[in-house]
Every structure is written in C-alpha cells, then in structure tokens.
Amino acid sequence: MYRQVCKNIIPLLAIWLVLFSCKKDKPNTTNTPLPTDSTTRVLLVCEGSLGNGNATIGAYFPVTDSVYHHLYKTANTTDLGDVFQSVTKVNSHYFLCINNTDKIIVIDTATWLQKANINVPKPRYLLHVGNNRAYVGSLFNNKIFIVNTQNYSVLKSIEMPFQNVEGMILKDGFVYACCWDTACRQLYKIDISQDRIIDSIALMAAAPQSILLDKNKNAWIMGGNAYKSKSSSLHCIELNSKKINKFFPFAAGIEAIKPVSNHTADSLFFLEVNYNGGSSNNGVFVMPINSSALPTSPIISCTSFQYFWALGIHPISQELYVGDPKGFVQSSTVGIYSKSGILRKQFKTGVGIGAFYFD
Numbered sequence: 096m097y098r099q100v101c102k103n104i105i106p107l108l109a110i111w112l113v114l115f116s117c118k119k120d121k122p123n124t125t126n127t128p129l130p131t132d133s134t135t136r137v138l139l140v141c142e143g144s145l146g147n148g149n150a151t152i153g154a155y156f157p158v159t160d161s162v163y164h165h166l167y168k169t170a171n172t173t174d175l176g177d178v179f180q181s182v183t184k185v186n187s188h189y190f191l192c193i194n195n196t197d198k199i200i201v202i203d204t205a206t207w208l209q210k211a212n213i214n215v216p217k218p219r220y221l222l223h224v225g226n227n228r229a230y231v232g233s234l235f236n237n238k239i240f241i242v243n244t245q246n247y248s249v250l251k252s253i254e255m256p257f258q259n260v261e262g263m264i265l266k267d268g269f270v271y272a273c274c275w276d277t278a279c280r281q282l283y284k285i286d287i288s289q290d291r292i293i294d295s296i297a298l299m300a301a302a303p304q305s306i307l308l309d310k311n312k313n314a315w316i317m318g319g320n321a322y323k324s325k326s327s328s329l330h331c332i333e334l335n336s337k338k339i340n341k342f343f344p345f346a347a348g349i350e351a352i353k354p355v356s357n358h359t360a361d362s363l364f365f366l367e368v369n370y371n372g373g374s375s376n377n378g379v380f381v382m383p384i385n386s387s388a389l390p391t392s393p394i395i396s397c398t399s400f401q402y403f404w405a406l407g408i409h410p411i412s413q414e415l416y417v418g419d420p421k422g423f424v425q426s427s428t429v430g431i432y433s434k435s436g437i438l439r440k441q442f443k444t445g446v447g448i449g450a451f452y453f454d
Contacts, residue, residue, distance in 0.1 A: 128169050129163070129166065129169055129170060129206075129207060130154055130156060130161070130163050130166075132156045132158070132159055132161065134156060134157075134158040134159070135156070135157060135158065135411065135453070135454065136154050136155070136156055136454050137154065137155040137156075137157065137407075137409070137416065137451055137452070137453055137454075138152060138153070138154055138182055138189070138451065138452040138453075138454060139151075139152065139153035139154060139155060139162075139418075139429065139444045139445065139448060139451065140152065140179055140180075140181065140182055140405070140448070140449050140450035140451065140452065141153065141179060141427060141444055141445030141446055141447055141448050141449065142178050142179050142180065142420075142423075142446070142447035142448075142449040143175075143177060143178060143179060143423075143445070143446050143447050144423045144424065144446055144447055145177070145178055145195065145423075146177065146195070147177070147446075148174055148176060148177045148196075149174070149177075149445075149446050150174075150175045150176055150177060150178060150179035150193065150445075150446075150447075151164065151165050151166075151167070151168070151175060151179070151444075151445035151446070152165075152166050152167050152175060152179065152182070152191065152445075153165070153166060153444045153445055154166060155429070155442070157409070157412065160440075162442050162444070164444060164445060165445070166207045167191075167200075167202065167207060167209075169207070170202075170206060170207035170208050170209075171202075171207070171208060171209050175191070175193060175200065176193040176195070176196035176198065176200070177193065177194070177195040177196045178193065178194040178195040178196070179191060179192075179193055179194075179449070180192045180193070180194040180218065180219050180220070180449070180450075181219065181220045181221065181450055181452075182450070182452045183220075183221045183222070183223065183229070183452075184204065184452070184454055185223045185229065185244045186244070187203065187204050187205070188201050188202065188203060188204060188210055188244075189201070189202050189204055189452075190221050190229070190244070192215075192218040192219060192220065192221055192231070193218070194217055194218060194219060194234060195217070197214060197215065197216050197217060197218070198212050198213065198214055198215065198218070199212070199213040199215055199218050199221065199231065199242070200212060201213065201247055204454070210247070211247035212247075213242055213247050213248070213249065214249070215231050215233065215240050215242070215249065216233050216235075216236055217233045217234035217235055217236060218231050218232070218233060218240070219231075219232045219233065219234055219259075219260070219261055220232050220261060220262065220263065221242075222263040222264070222265060222270065223244065223265075224265055224270060224287045225287075227243055227244050227245040228241055228242070228243060228244065228250065228287075229241070229242050229244050230253075230263060230270055230272075230285075230287075232259070232260030232261055232263065232272070233259075233260065234258075234259055235258055235259065236258060236259075237254060237255045237256070237257060237258045237274075238252040238253065238254055238255060238260075239252060239253040239255060239260050239263075239272065239285075240252045241253065241290060251290065253285065253290050253291060253292070255272070255274055255283065255292070256274065256279070256281070256283070256292075257274035257276035257278060257279040258274065258275075258276045259274055259275040259276050260272050260273065260274055260275075261273050261274075261275040261304045261305065262275075262303070262304055262305040262306040262307075262316075263306070264306050264307065264308060264314070265287070266308065266312070266334065268286070268287060268288065269284050269285060269286060269287065269293075270284075270285040270287055271283070271284055271285075271306060271314060271334065272285060273303035273304055273305065273306055273316060273318065274303065275302055275303065275304040275318070275320070276302060277301055277302050277320055277323050277325050278301065279301060279302060279303065280297065280298045280299075280300065280301050280303075281295040281296065281297060281298060281303075282295065282296040282298060282303060282306070282314075282316060282332070283295050284296070284334075294337075296332060296334075296337045297337075298316065298318075298328075298330055298339075299328070299330065299339065299342045299344075300318060300319065300325075300326065300328035300330075300342075300344060301318065301319070301325050302318045302319055302320045302323075302325045303316045303317075303318035303330075304317060304318045304319070304320075304352070305317045305318070305352070305353065305354050307354060307355070307356055307363075308356075308360065309331075309356065309360045309361065309363075309384045310359060310360040310361050310384070311384075312334070313331055313332060313333055313334070313340060313384075314330075314331070314332045314334050315329065315330065315331050315332075315354065315356075315363060315384075316329070316330040316332065317329050317351060317352070317354045317365065318330075319345065319350070319351065321348055321349065321350040322350075326344060326345055326346070326347050326348075326349070327344075327345035327349050327350060327351035327352075328342070328343065328344050328345060329341075329342070329343040329345075329351070329354075329363075329389070330342050330343075331384070343388070343389050345389065346376075348376075349367055349376045350367060350368040350369075350370070350376075351365055351366070351367050351380075352365065352366050352367075352368060353365060353366050353405070353406050353450075355406055355407060355408055356408075357408055357413065357434070358408070358410055358413060360384075361383060361384055361385075362381055362382065362383045362384065363381070363382045363383075363384065364379060364380070364381050364382075364406060364408065364415065365379075365380055365382075365406070366378070366379060366380075366402075366403050366404070366406050367380055367393070368402045368403070368404070369397070369402060370402065372399055372400045373399065374396065374397055374398060374399050374401075377393070377396070377397040377401075377402055378393030378394075378395050378396040378397045378403065379393055379394055379395035379403065379406060379415065379417060379432075379436070380392075380393050380394065381394050393436075394435065394436035395415070395417060395430075395432060395436045401419060402419075402420075403417050403418060403419055403420075404418055404419070404420040404427075404447070404448060404449055405417065405418025405420075405427075405429075405448045405449050405450050405451060406418070406451075407450070407451030407452075407453065408434075409453055410453050413434050414431050414432060414433060414434065414439065415431070415432040415433070415434060415436070416429060416430075416431055416432075416451045417429070417430045417431075417432060418430075418444075418448030418449070418450075418451070419448070420446075420447045420448055420449070423446060423447045424446075425446065426443045426444065426445065426446065427443065427444050427445060427446060427447060427448035428441060428442070428443055428444075428448075429441065429442055429443075429444055429448060
C-alpha cells in the first residue's frame with residue numbers, strides 16, 4: 096500500500112510528542128459502554144497499524160462533549176480488522192471499508208451491531224449512487240465493485256483503465272472517478288444507468304486521488320504520490336465542458352492530501368505531510384477557490400517529528416477536526432480548532448486516526 100510504508104518512516108520519536116503534547120479541554124468521560132446520545136456525532140475512523148488488525152471506530156459527541164472508543168468491538172465482541180479506510184452512511188447503516196481485510200462491514204447506526212459482511216478486495220471508499228446500489232473503489236485492482244446496499248451482495252464490477260480507484264463523486268447521474276495510479280492522467284466519467292465509462296477528461300498531472308465540488312459545481316481534483324516521485328497537483332475543472340479552469344502544481348517532494356471544503360464550498364482545506372521529521376510543508380492549509388496561487392503557510396502547523404493524517408470540518412460549528420496518528424504506534428490525538436486555526440480542545444482516540452465522518 097503506497098503510503099503505509101511512508102507513514103511508518105517517522106519512528107518511535109512520535110512517542111516523544113505525547114510526553115510534551117498539549118492537554119486541553121479533555122472531553123467528559125462516560126460510564127456507559129456504548130453511546131445512547133442521539134445528537135450529532137462525529138465518527139472517528141482509526142486505521143490501526145498495517146498488519147496488526149487493530150483498527151477501531153470511535154465517536155465524539157460535541158453536544159455532551161463525550162468521546163467513546165472501540166464501539167464495534169464493544170457491541171460485537173470481535174475486532175474490526177486491518178486498516179479501516181472509510182465509513183459511509185446509507186439509510187440506517189454504516190458501511191465500513193476495511194481495506195487490508197478485504198471486506199465491508201455493515202453495522203446498525205443505533206446499536207453498532209454488525210448487520211452483514213460484504214467481501215470486496217481491498218475496499219477503499221464507497222459512494223452511494225441510489226436504487227440500493229453503491230460503487231466501491233479497490234486498491235491494487237482496476238475495478239469498481241457495485242454492491243447492493245439492501246441485500247449486501249456484490250452485483251458486478253466495472254473495469255477501469257487503471258488501478259486504485261479512490262475519490263468518486265456523483266453529479267447529474269454520472270460518477271466521476273479518480274484512478275490513483277502513477278500512470279493515470281485522466282478523470283473518468285461513468286454513466287450509472289449503464290455502469291460503464293462513457294468519457295474522460297485529460298489532466299495535466301498524474302495520479303488523481305481526491306475529488307470534490309465547489310459552490311460553482313466545478314470539480315477540484317488533488318493527486319500525486321510523493322513516495323513514487325509523482326508531484327502533488329490540484330486541478331479545477333468545469334465538468335460539462337471538460338475545461339481546466341486552474342492547475343496548481345506543488346513543488347517536488349510535497350505530499351498534499353485529503354482535501355475538504357467548508358460549508359459554503361468557497362474554500363479548500365487540505366493537509367501537507369512531511370514524513371522526514373521536518374516542520375516545513377507540514378500541517379493544515381486553506382485555499383479560497385478564487386485564489387491564483389497555492390497557500391505557502393499553514394493555518395495549523397506541525398512540529399518536528401509530527402504530521403497530521405485526518406482532516407474534517409464540522410458542518411454545523413465549522414470547527415476543524417485534525418487527527419495526529421502519533422506515528423501509528425500508539426493512541427492518536429484529535430484536535431478541534433476554530434476555522435482560523437486556534438486549538439479549542441483535544442482528546443485521544445485509537446491507533447492511526449485517518450478520517451472523520453460527521454453524522
């Protein structure tokens with residue numbers, strides 16, 4: 096897995112960070128094993144460390160300021176698996192993509208109990224496309240798997256020109272898919288009524304990975320793979336005309352990942368990651384969509400021998416949720432910041448925090 100090796104380059108020096116890290120506004124503890132709070136929850140997607148089967152799902156409840164850990168194991172008395180990549184809600188169930196265990200676990204959103212297992216090789220991200228169907232991208236495979244979200248079966252697959260389908264969006268009955276392959280320089284358009292590629296958009300750089308829409312319904316595609324010497328890049332594309340409105344190449348060696356947008360979809364937030372222990376090009380960056388240049392300074396900086404691996408924006412409070420995996424060798428730290436980058440609270444969660452899901 097491309098970045099699994101990179102993530103462990105920063106060694107046990109990460110432990111040093113715990114000894115000197117800030118402790119601020121620790122969330123309230125709870126005596127109940129599973130949350131009963133029905134208010135807005137933030138799911139904590141903890142990848143675990145590759146090969147150790149220690150992935151976990153947690154939850155933070157902003158209203159009660161409560162954090163819960165190991166929800167799946169508490170409810171189901173078994174471990175989640177190896178490398179928890181992403182979670183998507185479809186109706187009253189969460190679909191958990193467990194990458195290295197080759198399965199999608201379906202759990203009830205109220206009880207956390209397992210409903211089903213779907214066998215998919217190296218699932219990464221799931222996109223609900225309607226009519227009880229979802230598209231699932233797969234690492235090291237040149238296929239998108241189509242699963243039935245009602246009976247939890249694999250219906251069929253779409254063959255793609257390249258491996259590693261990652262970011263996907265649904266717009267006007269079409270899925271736009273990124274193949275995170277170092278040889279790929281295309282964005283693919285798929286007709287969901289036919290489940291086949293009908294068009295592609297040429298890109299100016301290789302390895303597209305993430306895609307999201309701004310307030311003008313233009314697509315922003317972030318790609319690259321520093322580990323494989325493919326520079327990070329950012330495109331802004333008008334999908335209907337296939338016109339590239341903007342293109343921003345990052346400097347060689349910079350790893351830019353995991354873009355998210357604010358609630359007005361007029362600014363992008365993303366991570367730059369420095370695996371070598373340095374503080375440069377390392378932290379949370381923000382870029383207005385009308386900008387003519389990439390940002391040069393982070394709004395949240397990393398210290399030496401630190402990097403962030405998870406980023407999200409709360410849809411109501413607009414606070415930034417930032418995850419520090421602590422080198423994937425111990426409990427991660429989640430920091431909650433104002434939209435201007437001021438730390439408001441901090442708490443610990445499972446190993447390898449990789450994503451947040453706001454429900």
